[in-house]
Amino acid sequence: MNDFLFVFRNDPAVMSNMSPEALQNSMQKWMDWIGGIAAQGKLVDRGNRLANEGNVVRPSQVVTDGPYIETKESVGGFIMVRAESLDEATEMAKGCPILSNGGNVEVRPIIRM
């Protein structure tokens, strides 16, 4: 068994334009999906959501506000799961509700130091 990081990326505008009902609905879908992973005993870390605002520090102490100035895609959150293989982890990621909202999931094996 190996650990994998799921990184969720989406257009930050998608969430902020949602109606309360749609938000509630999306929340339930996320809980069902993560609950399903947890029910298999394969959730290693429930992770967290990330706020939209943020800073990026670049060489020579240059600070820019927000990592997503030039892109419509920003990291919105992450979880950690356990799976036999990258294939299995990828299969798990296919159920993620972000996919029906134009977002994506990056699946990355974790290398334990």
Add this chain to the structure above:
Amino acid sequence: MENQELIPHLFRTEYRKITAVLSKTFGLAHIEIAQDIASDTFLQASEMWGIKGAPDNPVAWLYTVARNKTLDYLRRDKLFKEKITGQVVRDSPVGDELEIDLSTQNITDSQLQMMFAICHPSLPVESQIGLALNVLCGFGISEIAGAFLTNKETINKRLYRAREKLRTEDVKMEFPGETDIESRLDAVLRTLYLLFNEGFYSAGKDVTLRKDVCIEAMWLTKMLTENPGTDRPPVNALLALMCFHASRFEARTNPQGETVLYQDQDDSLWDATLICRGEYYLNRASVGQQLSRYHLEAAIGYWHTIKADTPEKWEHILQYYNQLLILEYSPIAALNRTYALAKARSKTEAIREAEKLNLTTNHLYHSLLGELYLGIDEGKALEYFNASLSLAKSKADKRLLMEKIERINEAC
């Protein structure tokens, strides 16, 4: 109250008090002597009261006799006296005489400190539960053996090792400090939770005994809610969850002592008073930011007390199970979540999720799938119930499964 009821009743409430106060006086290393004196006191009570009738104030009588027995013991065993008075008498106002403080305050404190001592993290959980039943609930060896479905010798050994451990680890009877109260209280709650479950889910035949185990676990939890230092949200949540579960005690066993599954229960037998108590403690638990597993399980318990079998009810239960599993995995929560999914959404969706659970050695996994396939594919349902039957251990489980198999065969 007649003597034959009065003494067992007092034994349940006073044995742990006397044992706790004396253990605190002697030091926890001598808990066995404290237990012997407490038992002796009750032996004398049953002899005396049987002849002369119960005294006007039976509790005060018990305390006086326990105090006298302790002083007698110290007089007889000079060596023991020196061993313990070496540490104690210096602070005692009576000098040579050991003070045995049976004030309400000290009784309460000693019982709570005993709970913390017994649930000390250095003790294996099995020992904690054994000691809790023996010392805090006043259960005899044969009763504990009955509750654990094992023999007296095993329990005797387990308790002996547990008391040894208390000695070697030098566990003290004291309140944990501010820095570790949370984790120590967590350990106490876990043991009380397991103690309750032992009574609630045990396959033991003796229904009265199992109910007693549950009632005692609730009493101990209630005691924690009555103390300002331990009256915290997770404690109230645990008590709420116990109340909700216990409300179904009458409904979940038939007159033959056999288990009746939730969906087959006569809900007029659910205890409305206990449901109310549960709601009261759930409200008390709903302060602050902390959402413990007991909060989630109490919320699940609450929704189970709602009689109307609607998809909304099961949607709530499903979402709480999702949260519970995200917080802490357990096979039983995974199976229950899948059942809730079937009730809230559809059996087909639940089957898809069930097949991902890697619980093929668990008989409950197969009976869940059997249940889900009923009305969809009776042949598969039959296969799963048969697989479950081959894995089931308890007679009650086997009987339930055989009934289900028979019902399918009759319908075909």
